[in-house]
Amino acid sequence: MESLQTEVEQFGIKTTIVNPCFFRTELLTEESTNYANHPIDDYNEARMQEMQFWKGANAQQPGDPAKLAQALITITKEQNPPSRFLAGADAVGTAEQVATTLQQQAIAYRELSSSLAY
Template sequence: MATKTWFITGASQGFGLIFIEQLLQKGDNVAATSRSLASLEKAAGTHPNLLGLEVNLTDEQSVKTAVDATIAKFGRIDVVVNNAGYGLLGAVEELSDAETRQNFEVNVYGSLNVIRQALPYLREQGSGHIFNISSIGGFFGGFPGFGIYCATKFAMAGFTEALAEEAKPFGIKTTLVLPGYFRTNFLESSSLATPKNALDAYSSVRESQRMHEIEINGNQPGDPAKGVAEMIKIAEGDAAPLYLFLGTDAVDMAEKKLELIKNEIETWRSVSSATNF
């Protein structure tokens, strides 16, 4: 198997850091980005096949500099993993415009900046694979307090579906990854933001926050090392899914959503059909 070059965002922790460990072990090249190069080097160390990059994903010029540096060092990019992002837990009403926009800036526009800068190289070489790591919350949004976060992940699903069709003629594969609960630091305060001005009226949101921070955190069923290993296997194969539900809990929630939609369509079919000329 030929050596691949991977460009991975959010690589100083969680899935991103595990990608570095597994890919270097198999001999691939890794360009890894983080908001802090010092944090990345502390977590991942140094390696001849590792290029650490300090990147502000919300600044497209910063992203361009990182992509160009990857090409300069390794000569190509084979796989892009849009992994960077953070959670935001708060009711739609209580989250401010600034808090909401920042979540979109990182989770949505940061990924789009990477895609815009990497695609010219992938198109020119006529190959590549883009993994956009969303969340089961990008398919099933029924989590009190996660409306804005889910909205960012639904947005990622929308542009990924279109991107898959646009990139296919150039030999580029595209996969939307929708993980369930994996035992990473996602539910720690470093990765999960909460409202500056919480409203007492939203008891369901406060209970959701308590449950995620205390009961679910540290007890997630998904093994992130196994999740990363499966994504690497997919990148090595000829076929690739558009939708990859990662984890049995993600599959269960996806199936519940599909059943819900099916029932809604049947229940309201007469109304839907009453609008034609």
């Protein structure tokens, strides 16, 4: 998605990638959620755990969709909107964890990674 930004900015088009947290919508209701019709037996335990997670998360999502809508409207009015918007506290927390892990891996493999040039 980042590549789209460089392709369209010359036309005055601005883009923002939205990384949302969990928002309390109808997405996780029984009527909106579908699971595989032909599950693979080897994955049954993991599949059941995943299904329980999603069912338990329904109506417990911390994000307010009306507040998200207002935040997105605010961003669209900015002269220089962010290239990425982390929507919700849990989205920020996840991004921070990913950034920390990426930095740790970069440090751990700096020597090997840097030795690959001609």
